[in-house]
Amino acid sequence: MYQYDSYDQAMVDARVEEFRGQVARRLSGELTEDQFKPLRLKNGLYLQLHAYMLRVAIPYGTLSGKQMRLLGDIADKYDRGYGHFTTRQNIQYNWIKLDDTPDILADLATVEMHAIQTSGNCIRNISSDHFAGAAADELVDPRPYAELLRQWSSFHPEFDYLPRKFKIAVIASDTDRAAMRLHDIGIQMVANEAGEIGARFYVGGGMGRTPMIAPVIREFVPALQMISYAEACLRVYNRYGRRDNKYKARIKILVHEIGADEYRRQVEEEFAHILTLGLEPPQAEFDRIAAFFADPGFESGLSDAVDRSDPDFALWLDQNTAAHKQPGYAVVVISLKPTGGIPGDASADQIRLMGDLGTAYSLDELRVTHTQNIVLPHVKKADLYTLWQKLDVAGLASANLDLISDIIACPGLDYCSLANARSIPLAQKISKRFADMDRQRDLGELKLKISGCINACGHHHAGHIGILGVDRKGTENYQLSFGGSEAADTSLGVITGPGFSEDGVVDALEKATDVYLTQRSEGERFLDTYRRIGMAPFKEAIYG
Amino acid sequence: MKILTGNDLGSGDVVWWDGKGWSRDVNDAVDVGDAADAILAAEEAARRVNASYAIAATQTADDVRPAHIKDRIRALGPTVRLDLSLRPGDPDAAKQVI
Numbered sequence: 039m040y041q042y043d044s045y046d047q048a049m050v051d052a053r054v055e056e057f058r059g060q061v062a063r064r065l066s067g068e069l070t071e072d073q074f075k076p077l078r079l080k081n082g083l084y085l086q087l088h089a090y091m092l093r094v095a096i097p098y099g100t101l102s103g104k105q106m107r108l109l110g111d112i113a114d115k116y117d118r119g120y121g122h123f124t125t126r127q128n129i130q131y132n133w134i135k136l137d138d139t140p141d142i143l144a145d146l147a148t149v150e151m152h153a154i155q156t157s158g159n160c161i162r163n164i165s166s167d168h169f170a171g172a173a174a175d176e177l178v179d180p181r182p183y184a185e186l187l188r189q190w191s192s193f194h195p196e197f198d199y200l201p202r203k204f205k206i207a208v209i210a211s212d213t214d215r216a217a218m219r220l221h222d223i224g225i226q227m228v229a230n231e232a233g234e235i236g237a238r239f240y241v242g243g244g245m246g247r248t249p250m251i252a253p254v255i256r257e258f259v260p261a262l263q264m265i266s267y268a269e270a271c272l273r274v275y276n277r278y279g280r281r282d283n284k285y286k287a288r289i290k291i292l293v294h295e296i297g298a299d300e301y302r303r304q305v306e307e308e309f310a311h312i313l314t315l316g317l318e319p320p321q322a323e324f325d326r327i328a329a330f331f332a333d334p335g336f337e338s339g340l341s342d343a344v345d346r347s348d349p350d351f352a353l354w355l356d357q358n359t360a361a362h363k364q365p366g367y368a369v370v371v372i373s374l375k376p377t378g379g380i381p382g383d384a385s386a387d388q389i390r391l392m393g394d395l396g397t398a399y400s401l402d403e404l405r406v407t408h409t410q411n412i413v414l415p416h417v418k419k420a421d422l423y424t425l426w427q428k429l430d431v432a433g434l435a436s437a438n439l440d441l442i443s444d445i446i447a448c449p450g451l452d453y454c455s456l457a458n459a460r461s462i463p464l465a466q467k468i469s470k471r472f473a474d475m476d477r478q479r480d481l482g483e484l485k486l487k488i489s490g491c492i493n494a495c496g497h498h499h500a501g502h503i504g505i506l507g508v509d510r511k512g513t514e515n516y517q518l519s520f521g522g523s524e525a526a527d528t529s530l531g532v533i534t535g536p537g538f539s540e541d542g543v544v545d546a547l548e549k550a551t552d553v554y555l556t557q558r559s560e561g562e563r564f565l566d567t568y569r570r571i572g573m574a575p576f577k578e579a580i581y582g
Numbered sequence: 583m584k585i586l587t588g589n590d591l592g593s594g595d596v597v598w599w600d601g602k603g604w605s606r607d608v609n610d611a612v613d614v615g616d617a618a619d620a621i622l623a624a625e626e627a628a629r630r631v632n633a634s635y636a637i638a639a640t641q642t643a644d645d646v647r648p649a650h651i652k653d654r655i656r657a658l659g660p661t662v663r664l665d666l667s668l669r670p671g672d673p674d675a676a677k678q679v680i
């Protein structure tokens with residue numbers, strides 16, 4: 039894992055003290071809320087429905103056991119005993135007191151963490167493949183590149199007042215586990231014909247009220263030039279992005295309005311200019327960063343055999359583990375989606391336990407996934423059964439990864455001041471209605487995503503089934519859509535028709551899954567059947 | 583009726599104007615009539631409240647009910663964590679605010 043050098047630490051420590059002063063001035067009345075709000079947002083502090091909310095950055099979703107344990111401690115010490123893991127691989131605390139915030143940030147700084155650039159119109163925390171460094175199918179580990187981007191984008195003065203927020207994701211395999219093409223910039227690390235590593239740039243994706251899939255802007259940028267290329271992409275955006283209208287201010291609108299070709303032309307022009315300045319990071323600096331992500335001392339010669347005699351364990355093993363690049367190891371996904379639970383929420387005890395298990399069984403590493411689950415990336419197959427037993431005792435062994443109950447849901451109207459409708463109670467109802475695990479497995483991979491408003495924090499546009507909460511004359515109403523995906527086959531969902539009440543939408547879901555069960559061909563997922571047969575049969579079943 | 587709400591500056595708690603100060607309990611909220619802007623300006627300036635605003639509500643026999651669902655949820659707490667709400671012992675609390 040990356041470790042702070044003295045610059046990183048000094049920057050973060052200085053920021054904590056700066057914010058301490060700002061909070062004191064707000065509390066003493068020297069600063070009005072209008073003056074203070076941009077300052078607190080720079081430090082991840084929002085004001086939500088019930089209290090302040092603090093969003094902590096987890097760069098590319100990677101954590102050590104110690105960091106995870108501290109996140110648990112913060113939940114106990116300063117919040118109400120739990121935290122919410124988000125679709126941007128971060129964690130949010132819902133009950134923060136303003137007076138405590140400087141101390142929380144100081145605690146975070148002791149384990150090389152912070153809340154910087156988790157809000158505001160800047161480059162946000164960079165996300166990545168949650169299986170990075172472990173996946174059997176990756177070309178290289180994407181995290182050194184993500185880290186390079188993190189260092190470049192942290193406090194970058196030119197990009198501190200962008201027209202709007204800016205989100206970057208970096209992956210390095212053809213299986214997209216990071217919704218890469220739905221980011222402002224999506225980067226896939228690829229190899230050219232000479233076998234050199236470089237970055238393929240997708241620019242102008244996003245969700246929100248105008249969802250768009252990012253087009254390729256350049257097929258191959260040599261690895262050490264990727265910062266300069268990203269700089270060129272942002273510079274064009276910074277210059278021409280729509281500052282006049284918040285709803286048209288994201289880069290996707292610019293790319294869409296001027297067209298990918300014209301945008302590319304301008305970026306290339308800027309890029310050519312930047313290259314003349316010789317600002318590329320030296321190879322030695324990249325090597326220094328990459329060394330932090332070297333394989334963490336895998337044992338060799340381990341057996342791949344796993345004793346499957348406990349049937350419950352075998353189900354979890356098949357559903358919640360993935361292939362590891364090192365023989366004898368597996369990638370484990372801990373589901374934060376128990377039946378009737380709150381997607382992404384974990385108690386302080388659960389968070390600390392996962393930290394301990396990460397230390398004991400996963401070479402001290404954990405990941406947060408954009409699907410609001412936790413990954414232990416490097417578990418010896420020989421340890422899987424013991425690990426599963428420990429997870430089970432703590433209510434963390436739901437064997438539902440990628441099934442209908444592995445729901446992404448944003449905080450919605452239970453917590454969020456922008457919401458139109460609640461998301462969480464709906465997720466709870468759905469997971470209860472489909473609680474039968476045999477039925478869930480029969481339905482197979484089915485990605486259900488719920489947002490409480492059009493901002494789409496719950497990725498509903500990209501759900502095989504998406505649900506969007508809307509306000510219909512003061513009551514909660516839900517729009518259903520089918521056909522979205524945020525994997526390598528990225529697509530945007532299509533609305534089925536008129537919306538539903540909370541119970542109505544659960545009934546409609548059941549009818550839709552029945553259509554799938556009767557119509558599917560061998561090996562087809564819900565998404566595949568929908569793509570083949572189209573909306574009509576589903577519509578008929580739901581509204582007919 | 584017209585009532586005032588906001589968050590406590592330091593704790594972030596949801597609060598309601600009770601005529602003299604700010605209460606955690608929506609049922610303490612009083613009708614402010616035309617005085618909303620003046621009260622809010624004075625209270626914000628004195629840092630007794632943050633992000634305050636006026637809303638419509640109705641007074642029933644036993645409670646004050648904000649007109650909008652968002653403020654009813656603010657008054658109660660998250661409907662999915664009633665244990666953390668202002669009515670932890672009342673299983674029907676969520677239904678009543680919707």
Ligand code: HEM
Pocket residue numbers: 084086091123124125126130202205244245246247288447448449453454455456493494495496497
């Ligand atoms: C509760 C406080 C939150 C607020 C006020 C908030 C606000 C917003 C807004 C305004 C947008 C739309 C931006 C635009 O299109 O220009 C947005 C998008 C988004 N938010 Fe949130 N959000 C919150 C919580 C979350 C949570 C909990 C998650 C993760 C579960 C999240 C992840 C995202 C993602 C992935 C998008 C869409 C992708 C994009 O277009 O950038 N947000 N959010």
Ligand code: SF4
Pocket residue numbers: 448449450451454455456457458489490491492493494495496
């Ligand atoms: S989608 Fe809307 S309701 Fe949900 S967290 Fe985002 S802003 Fe809030």
